[in-house]
Amino acid sequence: MQYDITLTIEYSYDGASDHARNLLHLLPLHVPGVQDVTASLLTVDPMPQERWDGPDFFGNIATWVSHLEAIDAITMSLKTKVNRRSSPLGMDISAGLATLGSDIDAIQSLAPDAPHHFLGRSPRVAPAAEMTEFARQQIIEGMSTLSAVQAIGRALHDYLDFDAAATDVDTPAAEAFAHRHGVCQDFSHIMIACLRGIGIPAGYVSGFLRTVPPPGQKRMEGADAMHAWVRAWCGTDMGWIEYDPTNAIMVEDDHIIVAYGRDYSDVSPVRGVMRSSGGHDTKHYVDVLPVD
Structure with missing residues (x-):
């Protein structure tokens, strides 16, 4: 596209x-x-x-x-x-969630996209017991890493309400999670915290999203906005995938990438x-x- x-x-x-x-x-x-x-x-x-x-x-x-x-x-x-x-996902060749740690340990690199940068605390995302527990509740024994990412993303989409007036650019992820509302930045920070809490490397993607007007209505110029979503490392064989928790979808050709980082502070x-x-x-x- x-x-x-x-x-x-x-x-x-x-x-x-x-x-x-x-x-x-x-x-x-x-x-x-x-x-x-x-x-x-x-x-x-x-x-x-x-x-x-x-x-x-x-x-x-x-x-x-x-x-x-x-x-x-x-x-x-x-x-x-x-x-x-367009980049169809294809087969799930991600690591099993139980063995993902071994794949991470095997990476002997600190290159910019190495998973080690995306596991711990970052300026806008800190570990939180409540979000980690939420993520664990979505896990089924034997689940693949990709399936875990998708399950957590769908659960967050159902749990959180999109509300453009509820938060601002400085709202902590834990606060947005506690109040169950926010915008794409909050959805992404919360999902990153959930994934990191269970050992899945996760980062922040800044970009644009093509929006589609309702049937029968003209597209409004200037109505789009900058968007944010999540990338997650799913093991040596699959590498990085991208998921949009605001819309509960895998990222496709409607998403235009501007920048990758650990959280919003790297790519504002x-x-x-x-x-x-x-x-x-x-x-x-x-x-x-x-x-x-």
């Missing part, structure tokens, strides 16, 4: 900043055999005095920008063309520091358009 994607993020500040630095994860990722990026243009207005584009530790395309002069607003605009291939679209006063306002616009 080919897509034309546009994204605009606008920030406006009550008080002008005399200095601002931002780290952006907005450019889609080239994933061999899965996703090709045929064209991308990321602009920042006003133009920063310093800019550098390059890979981060996990291989994502990161953009560092610095404004050394006073600004009271900033706009990041992305235009990109992506070819996202915009993260930075600035010196200013007063509050600020932000607006996001996303359009994911399939190309015939």
Whole structure:
């Protein structure tokens, strides 16, 4: 599936900043055999005095920008063309859940996608007895790792309510789980905590999701949003798979990958520091358009 994607993020500040630095994860990722990026243009207005584009530790395309002069607003605009291939799951060749630890121990590497990075605590995901117990309740003796991932994802989809007003970007996963609501970021963080709690390496994927309008209605431009889902390591033979707990589906060609990380803190679209006063306002616009 080919897509034309546009994204605009606008920030406006009550008080002008005399200095601002931002780290952006907005450019889609080239994933061999899965996703090709045929064209991308990321602009920042006003133009920063310093800019550098390059890979981060996990291989994502990161953009560092610095404004050394006073600004009271900033706009990041992305235009990109992506070819996202369908990747059917095929046979379950994942490790048995009981033997997954042996597969992990056999990996003698700390490369960016090594499972060891995705097993323990990370900045936004901490072990929690309640979530670990929830995950254990979904396990059947003799279950494969893939089956466990799917069972936990489906159970969380049924257990949690999607509520865009219930949480914000800083809400801890344990709090969202306790109140049983949240958005895609919360669903993903909760599922990551559940999987890690029972020994399955799990990470966070940031990206875009093509949305389909109700029958008989026109597609609304700018109605899409950035999305998040989960990747889980299912053993040496199967490797990484991706699951969307917000929608209780395996990830397919409706999902466009931007960045991989341990949790949101590794791949947040915009993260930075600035010196200013007063509050600020932000607006996001996303359009994911399939190309015939």
